[in-house]
Amino acid sequence: MTADTVRKTLGVSDEFKLLFGIAFGTAKPDSPVRDLDIGRVPLPESVVLHDTPLW
Template identity: 50%
Template sequence: MRHRYVAQTFLLSLTDHGLAGIPQTGLGFFAETTRQVLNISDEFKLLMGISFGYADPDAPGNSIRMGRDSIASSVTFHQ
């Protein structure tokens, strides 16, 4: 599970340096194609990639806001 913390730290570091990043977990579904294109050895497990660069706040995709369900509708508390 260390990969989660490496990715999180990398994403936070990008933000600290004025960049934006987004994990691309779909890469895992195309691991073999990615290996071939980038010449990556089979000894490495591909979980995700991270796209990064300068954010464009005016890009249409950046104006989409997703709502969230309440905790009560998605969590069951047992006492």
């Protein structure tokens, strides 16, 4: 599925960039990656849910 298909289906304007991410597999609890702290904004500031109840 391309970003243009998602834009058309959900009515998302071109001013927004769409990002998709899917992870497969199992977590490794002892992985050094799990120690990274990159900081994040709260989800309501960075995510738009369409046709879904708000937080």
